[in-house]
Amino acid sequence: MNIKNVTLALGTALVLAVAGCSSDSDSGSGTTEPTATAATGGAETPAAAAESCPTAPANADATPQWTEKGTTGGLQMVASTATEAPNITVENPFSADETQVKTLVEGDGAVVPDTASVSVCYVGVNGRTGETFDSAYANGSPVTFPLDGVIPGFSKAIAGQKVGSKVGVAMTSADGYASGNPQAGIEVGDTLVFEISILGAS
Numbered sequence: 001m002n003i004k005n006v007t008l009a010l011g012t013a014l015v016l017a018v019a020g021c022s023s024d025s026d027s028g029s030g031t032t033e034p035t036a037t038a039a040t041g042g043a044e045t046p047a048a049a050a051e052s053c054p055t056a057p058a059n060a061d062a063t064p065q066w067t068e069k070g071t072t073g074g075l076q077m078v079a080s081t082a083t084e085a086p087n088i089t090v091e092n093p094f095s096a097d098e099t100q101v102k103t104l105v106e107g108d109g110a111v112v113p114d115t116a117s118v119s120v121c122y123v124g125v126n127g128r129t130g131e132t133f134d135s136a137y138a139n140g141s142p143v144t145f146p147l148d149g150v151i152p153g154f155s156k157a158i159a160g161q162k163v164g165s166k167v168g169v170a171m172t173s174a175d176g177y178a179s180g181n182p183q184a185g186i187e188v189g190d191t192l193v194f195e196i197s198i199l200g201a202s
Helices: 035-040 152-158
Strands: 002-007 066-069 072-078 087-095 100-105 117-126 132-135 143-146 166-171 192-201
Touching (some): 072 192, 087 117, 152 166, 152 192
Antiparallel strands (some): 002 087, 066 072, 100 166, 117 132, 117 143, 117 192, 166 192
8 A cells, every 4th residue: 555645735737627628528528728727717806816825835834624435545634824835645446436525624714506607716636646736725826717627526626615724625536537538648537536625606
């Protein structure tokens, strides 16, 4: 059994943009647009424009807000703070047979409708490998996109939450990339794990 501790603030350059994510029904190739399209999903709200994503490493002694056993493996997640990136520890291969959403920290803003455009900080970890494949925390810049333009698991995690919330999601391949995404190292069947901080919605 291989346990990898993913320190998200030290992640490599973004491989794929959440704004470029699409369900596998959009294309048989399973690929997405490159990172350069990340900011084109919609305009940032004024409140979100002033926000940034924390880049400092997470406190190694922080108590996980979410511990989840999978069909195989498991995960522990610590939400981001105002100054520290989140931390996800994956006992891989981690897999889930249904998408799980966990509110790590509840915000006090408006409820996000499923038709909203949102501004978020996020990180994605491949459950099979334990590796970070995408992170807005890596460069400190939030990403804005419409919820109807992303993979289903992302919409399930964000819609219905309050602005200011920090959310964890472990999504099945069907809610992520059912056809895989070779550019991001995602294979068919991979469970994806995200921590998402919701900065704003419009």
